Amino acid sequence: MSEQKVITEEQAKVTEQQVREQIIKQIASELQISLKQIRTTIDLLSEGNTIPFIARYRKEMTGELDENELRDIEERHQYLRNLQERKDEVLRIISEQDKLTEELATAIQSAAKLQVVEDLYRPYRQKRKTRASVAKEKGLEPLSNWIMEQHASPAPLVEAERYVDADKGVEDANQALQGAMDIIAESLSDDANLRTWIRRYTLDQGMLVTEAKAPTEESVYEMYYSYRELAKKMPPHRILAINRGERENILKVQLEVQPESIHRYMEKQVVKGSSAVRDLLINVIEDAYKRLIAPSIEREVRAELTEKGDQQAISIFAGNLRNLLLQAPIKEKRVLGVDPAYRTGCKLAAVDGTGKLLEVEVTYPTPPHNKKREAADIFRRMIKQYDIELIVIGNGTASRESEQFVAELIQEITDQELSYLIVSEAGASVYSASKLAQEEFPDLDVAQRSAASIARRVQDPLAELVKIDPKAIGVGQYQHDVSQKHLESSLKAVVESAVNHVGVDVNTASPSLLSYVAGVNTTIAKNIVKYREENGKFTSRKQLQKVPRLGAKSLQQCVGFLRINGGENPLDYTSIHPESYAATTKLLKSLKITPEQLGTPEAVEALSNVDVEQASETLDIGVPTLRDILDSLQRPGRDPRDELPLPIFRTDVLKIEDLSPGMELQGTVRNVIDFGAFVDIGIKNDGLVHISQLSNSFVKHPMDVVSIGDNVTVWVLNIDHKKGRVGLTMRKSSADEAAQA
Structure with missing residues (x-):
């Protein structure tokens, strides 16, 4: 060079x-x-x-x-x-x-x-002081160059004698030779081609080996107390589990690779046949690999494995979050939200069909108080007073005791339709303590706000969950271990995608929901709500032009995702962008349909019979855009979530003692991870359907089969009464085998 x-x-x-x-x-x-x-x-x-x-x-x-x-x-x-x-x-x-x-x-x-x-x-790169840099300061770089030239003679020590210089700190030939070898070792460790090959070999052949620092101590990492696996075949969740065990000082982790093959490869690249320095170079190669290359390559390979784990964990969290946000809303039902607890009591919040808070209360039906009679009286009064149709219980502390109490109460109330539902309360406490919650419910304490949030999140999961930091919604695995910057950007993109997929009613949306609309930031979202409060409901998308800070570019980006129900122009209640209004109006006129007729059977039939290719040419509009316009015209104000199944409503509770192998149950998927899915079947802990039990055919990843919110038929596979765990299957054949065992 x-x-x-x-x-x-x-x-x-x-x-x-x-x-x-x-x-x-x-x-x-x-x-x-x-x-x-x-x-x-x-x-x-x-x-x-x-x-x-x-x-x-x-x-x-x-x-x-x-x-x-x-x-x-x-x-x-x-x-x-x-x-x-x-x-x-x-x-x-x-x-x-x-x-x-x-x-x-x-x-x-x-x-x-x-x-x-x-x-x-x-x-x-500028390096800190190294053995090689010290040797260079002593004037030994020419000797290292001579060694790399690999002459037949003289012997290395003879040549090294020329570099002995007490003034420079080189006392003898051996010291000179060692310094030259250090220079060569560092040069080899810096060789890009060598590092590329060794890194790939290490990733392909390296074994990740773990052992316990205290083998007699119990922990969740016991399966890794004496464990080894080919690094490149390790599934992402196992990589992250081992990383966490190492970080918590429970596991000792090493990446083992046989060095002989690496030595041989390096020798082929460095050693040129027989020379006076052949043995010396072989020693340098072994030293360079062991002292300089292996430790840094291990760090790089471990980092690459961690990145693989991070990407998968973030991908799973993102996929689960999207499915959670897009769960079917339970519209127009009057709901009683229950935030269960032991010592501080169960907080109740009644909301009407629009989510308006009607009343909050506190009851003590669970230990240590056990005031079931008093609690029942309060529940009955609120249920009757507000004509409650659904009781929603958060799945946190004391949830199953509260569920038992509610189930018994429902059996006693025979004069009205009533059912209950267990929902994830992940993030409810984070929201309740937030500035947003304080602004929304200034007169409530933290726990009461949580009950209101639990009630509302079944009425419109998307509108309520966007108020919570996505990272606080626990639908992933190892989310606290991954790159928080990448996780945050990924989850924000998911929420943005979900909000714009559904669309937003500009006259009812909160600032939190509006801030996720394309082109709308937090300031603009607050300005939209402020304008609405000061001037009344928006009656036209054109009015958005008057919102402070909502410039032309931002308006172009957001306007198609903002809906106005009952406004001056029926097209404002669709996902059609105003830039296509002229073409849309021309299309409707050609079909003799007025905007007011949209959604009627006659209009739907006429629109469904449009020749898209021909109309595209006539209207001078692209085929994909025209298809979207026709779809929007046939279903104005459509909420894509309405086509999804509602969660399972329950009226009675199930105990683990009620289960037996082979029993068929209906459940709701609560979380999907690398090795399976957790399903709520109505007992204290969710049951696990292992990936091998999701289907009769091969499943590459559980997300290919199930999603959060899915209602699924499962069968009990096995029961661990001591640990309170239930294994489930979605394979009828496995259930039959379990029942016969």
Whole structure:
């Protein structure tokens, strides 16, 4: 490399246009999407368009890319832009050292991963004091160069005698030789090609080995007290579990790899046949690997494994969160929310069909108070006074005791229809203590706010859950162990996607809900609500132009997702964007349909018979957009969640003692993780359907079969009364075998 021509940073740089085209080509290759689609998407994003807006209203331009594809493009584009910035920085630093060659510049510019750039930069990075840097200060670098030239003679010690210099701290030939060997060892550890091969070999062949620091102590990590598995085959949840055990100082973790194959590979790259320094170089290779390369490669491989675990955990959390947010709302039912507890009592909150809070109370039906009679009187009064149809119980502390009490009460109330439901109260306490909850319920204490939140979250899960930090909604695995920055951005995207998928009634939405609409930030959301409070309900989408800080670009992004029910223009209650109103009006006129007729059987029939291809040409509008318009016209104000099954309402409680192997039950999926799904079957703890019991056919991941909120038929597989655990199956054949055993 020293013989190659040194170039400047300017000579190594590529133009912005070249960078852009390289990035577009790389993304297209990685995602198997056309160059035109990638280029258009990047342009739309750079113009300030949001992903929900692009996915819904720019289908012709992107070739109907969906939100997931658009987010993949956005993520890869951002990564590659950041990568280019790092490349530029590395080129600048190496150039300032007058060591930048054409070959090195080309290698850096063509690198597709940050790790490759860092490997190439490694030899030029400023290091703290090392054995090699000390040896260089003593003037031993020429001796290391002589060794690498691998002459037949003289013997290494003879050559080393030339570098003995007491003034420089080199007392004898052995010391000189050792210093030269240290320089070579560090040079080998900095070699990008060697590191790439060793890293890949370690990932492919390395065994992750764990052992307990205190083998006699009980913990949740006992299965890892003496455990080994090929690193590359470890499932993500196991990687994160081991990481947590190590972090909690319970497990000792090592990445074991047989060094002989690595030594042989390094020898082939370094040693040139027989020479006077052959044995010496073999020793250097072993030292370089053991002392310098192996520890750093182990850290890098462990980091790569952790990243794999993080990505999977975040993906699972995101998928579960979306399904939780998009659960079917239980509309217009009068609900009594119950936040159960022992010592502080069960807090009750009655809400009407719109979620308006009617009354809060406190009862003490559970231990240690056991005031069941008094509690029953309060429950009965509130149920009758507010004509309650559904009792919703949070699944936290004392939930099953409260459930038992409610189930018995329902059996006694025969003069009205009444059922109960257990819901996840994850995040309810976080919301209750928040500034938002204080503003919403200034006269209630924290626990009473929680009961109101529990009641409302069945009426409209999306509207209530957006008030809570997504990370506080426990529908994942190891969410506290993963990169919080990546988790937060991923979950925010999920909430944004769900809100815009459903659409928002601009006259009833809270600031929390509005802030997730495309193009709307927290300030604009508050301004919309403030304008509504000061001027009355919005009667037209055009009025949004008067909202402070809601500029033209933001309005373009959000207006199609904001609905106005009963406004001046019936189209404002659809997902049709105002930019398509002219074409829509022309279409309706051609069919002799007035906007007021939308949703009627006659209008639906006429719209369903439209020749989309022909109408597209007549109206000069794209086919994908026209399809969306026709769908919106046939179902104005449609809530996509209405097509989903409602949760299972219960009237009686089930105990673990009531179960037997083979028993058939109806349950609701509460959480989906890598190794299965937890299902609420009405007992204290959710039962687990292991991935092997989800289907008679092979299941790659549980999310391919079930989602949070699904109502499923399960059979009892096994019961652990001591631990209160129930194994379930969705395979009838397994249930039959369990019943016969």
